[in-house]
Amino acid sequence: MLDTELAQSLAHKLYRADQVRDNEQTAAKQSGCEMYTLMLRAGRRVFEKCQLHMPNSDNYLVLVGHGNNGGDGYITASEAKNAGKHVVVCAVEPDRVLQGDSAKAQQRWLDSGGEISVFSPELLDKCDVVIDALLGTGTNSDIRNEYATIIDTVNQSSKPVVSIDVPSGLEANTGQSMGRCIQADITVTFVGIKSGLVTGAGKQSCGQLIFDDLGIGKAFLSLARSTATIIELENFAQMAPRQIHSHKGTYGRLLCIGGNKGTAGAIRLAGEAALRCGTGLVKVYAHEDSKIQINAGRPELMVITDSLEQALEWATCVVIGPGLGQDDWSQNAFDKTLQYCQSKAKPIVIDADALNLLSKYSGTFNMSQCVLTPHAGEASRLLNVSVDEIESDRFNAARQLSQRYHATCVLKGAGSIIDNERHAWVVRHGNPGMATAGMGDVLSGVLGALFAQALKADVACKYGVSLHARAGDVLAKEFGQRGLLASDLFDALRALINHKIV
Numbered sequence: 001m002l003d004t005e006l007a008q009s010l011a012h013k014l015y016r017a018d019q020v021r022d023n024e025q026t027a028a029k030q031s032g033c034e035m036y037t038l039m040l041r042a043g044r045r046v047f048e049k050c051q052l053h054m055p056n057s058d059n060y061l062v063l064v065g066h067g068n069n070g071g072d073g074y075i076t077a078s079e080a081k082n083a084g085k086h087v088v089v090c091a092v093e094p095d096r097v098l099q100g101d102s103a104k105a106q107q108r109w110l111d112s113g114g115e116i117s118v119f120s121p122e123l124l125d126k127c128d129v130v131i132d133a134l135l136g137t138g139t140n141s142d143i144r145n146e147y148a149t150i151i152d153t154v155n156q157s158s159k160p161v162v163s164i165d166v167p168s169g170l171e172a173n174t175g176q177s178m179g180r181c182i183q184a185d186i187t188v189t190f191v192g193i194k195s196g197l198v199t200g201a202g203k204q205s206c207g208q209l210i211f212d213d214l215g216i217g218k219a220f221l222s223l224a225r226s227t228a229t230i231i232e233l234e235n236f237a238q239m240a241p242r243q244i245h246s247h248k249g250t251y252g253r254l255l256c257i258g259g260n261k262g263t264a265g266a267i268r269l270a271g272e273a274a275l276r277c278g279t280g281l282v283k284v285y286a287h288e289d290s291k292i293q294i295n296a297g298r299p300e301l302m303v304i305t306d307s308l309e310q311a312l313e314w315a316t317c318v319v320i321g322p323g324l325g326q327d328d329w330s331q332n333a334f335d336k337t338l339q340y341c342q343s344k345a346k347p348i349v350i351d352a353d354a355l356n357l358l359s360k361y362s363g364t365f366n367m368s369q370c371v372l373t374p375h376a377g378e379a380s381r382l383l384n385v386s387v388d389e390i391e392s393d394r395f396n397a398a399r400q401l402s403q404r405y406h407a408t409c410v411l412k413g414a415g416s417i418i419d420n421e422r423h424a425w426v427v428r429h430g431n432p433g434m435a436t437a438g439m440g441d442v443l444s445g446v447l448g449a450l451f452a453q454a455l456k457a458d459v460a461c462k463y464g465v466s467l468h469a470r471a472g473d474v475l476a477k478e479f480g481q482r483g484l485l486a487s488d489l490f491d492a493l494r495a496l497i498n499h500k501i502v
Contacts, residue, residue, distance in 0.1 A: 012235075042165075230428050254274050257285045268297050406421065429472070
């Protein structure tokens, strides 16, 4: 494998922190180097990234603990000092005797004329950048008060923070804060990307994520099996060109079910998203009071208010949930749809209120081509746990949902996770501007469209979620995150699926 191919492969794989710890020494040995060499490389890489991203920073405040993460911090401090920077190193326990490679790194700093100080808030006023090397990947319980005080003080300052490997206080596997967590601007992580850095609160805490394999990537890749994969739109090949003699029926017949009285907008968004992503025919089954609103907004949508059974027979796949509600009309539509799709093995996307109804469903559930698209609140009801429990380990929640319902699960949020019972994927795209009404309805329409065009469930989810999130990024880059509407995505979705923008 070429070095560039190797780097790209590792940059899209996720590992548990213990996998990195258990295999990095063997990988280093196979690569002809010692663990202290890796520490030297790590510290140098951190300083290089600071130079690249914060070139005008001349005053460094380096916060170190007593483990290997602290050792990386001492090397970073030495590199910065040797480059002529003014460097202050603060340790939680300045007089503590370190062991192993951390002791070597500390001695290297002392031999260069460096000193080790006690942290005080005033030091933040004098620095241009903070290097966070307090706590590493071994953090799995609430952190001690002396660390918490420093973390709080750093977070309350306006100084840019570069974290080494993981932001201090972050549980590396889940992204959960262990009582306190550094909010970094940049995190430079090594050897393998830790899963907690790319989803939920962990994605927020690490800021810009930079990966470096420290020169042992090839050996590490052969030793450790990744737990999940990062995906982005560029990973997918273009959809096949359309045949000249094709017709609208060639590209699927999608039935969107929802739009109860007073909630016509949700199913309207899903329906148009499906049209914009290439579905040949889209029919909407909605409440009678919503028909005029849906038709007036998008005349290409065929809107019906009765004969649900016939519509289900007509469809090649189904989306149910946007604006569905939870009243008797909703329950009747939900029961008929689930019964039909299970008996006929018809592909279905279950979203929004349909997920809430599913959480109360007492019948058997067995559909081979089914997609669930919950946010954390809906996931908590489906699993009968709290939202905090969902967010504390999003990977586990997505896996439990996919296994419980034998479905492909899309757990929405920062770093949306897709799980098909066997493997998990995390979508790199997306931004906070997409946290607005109707975005999930648009996503369900996108997934339905890809289902309708004969993509399998997991492929439709990986491509569809990437497409949807990238569309949001395109618009946020051009116009900003605030004020982004769900319906703004339509033109960007159409352009992206036709490869007119990248």
